[in-house]
Amino acid sequence: DIELTEDDFVSWYNNKQWSEEIMVPDPQERKLRRFCKQQGFKITDVERVKAAFDKADKDGSGYLDQQEFQQVYSKLEGIDISQVNETKFRILWQEVDEDFSGSIDLL
Secondary structure, eight states: OOOOOHHHHHHHHHHHTTOHHHHOOOHHHHHHHHHHHHHTOOHHHHHHHHHHHHHHOTTOSSEEEHHHHHHHHHHHHTSOGGGSOHHHHHHHHHHHOTTOSSEEEOO
16 A cells, blocks of 8 residues: 655645646647647637637538538638639648548648
8 A cells, every 4th residue: 555645645736737638638629739839830720720620510520521621711711602712722622632532630
C-alpha cells in the first residue's frame, strides 16, 4: 500500500490542474487545439470554420462533399451561394480535395 500525504496530493494537483487533459476533456477538441498550435492558426478562427463545417455536414460523417463545401465557403465568405464564382470555386475544390476522393475532412 502506498500512502499519499497531503503534500504529495497538493504537489500532484498543482502539476496537473491546468493540464490539457483536465482543461479540455474532449479528445477531438484537443486535436483541434494541437492543429492550431502546429499551424499557427488562431483557435477562434478554426472554431468558426469548424462550426460552419459541422453545420454543413448533415449526415455527421466528418466529411463534406463538393456541394456541402460550397455552402461552407459561401457562409465563411459572407456571400449567397448563388454568388460563388464557379471557376474560382472549382480551383479551390481541387486544392482542398487533395486525394480526389470527392470529399474532404476538416483536419
